[in-house]
Amino acid sequence: MAPRTRVKERAEEQASAMNTDQQAAIRIVANDLHRLNQSVMKAVEAGVSVELVRSARHHGGNGNWGDLLIPVIVTQGG
Numbered sequence: 001m002a003p004r005t006r007v008k009e010r011a012e013e014q015a016s017a018m019n020t021d022q023q024a025a026i027r028i029v030a031n032d033l034h035r036l037n038q039s040v041m042k043a044v045e046a047g048v049s050v051e052l053v054r055s056a057r058h059h060g061g062n063g064n065w066g067d068l069l070i071p072v073i074v075t076q077g078g
Helices: 007-016 020-045
Strands: 048-059 065-075
C-alpha cells in the first residue's frame, strides 16, 4: 500500500503561518496551477507532449524566490 502524503494537512499547516495577503497570493497560484494542469492534459489529449521547464528564478529581494516556467512542446510528427 502506498504511503499517504498528507498534502492537504501540510498545506493547511503552512497556510496557518501566513498572513492574509500571503494566503490570498498562494490561493491564486494554486488556482492558476490547477488551470495550467487542465491545459496540459488537454494538450496531451490533442496529441502533443508538454514539458514545463524553469526558465528563470524570480527573486523578491528579501530572500523569497519563485521559479518561472516555459513549456517545451513536442508534436507527434517531429
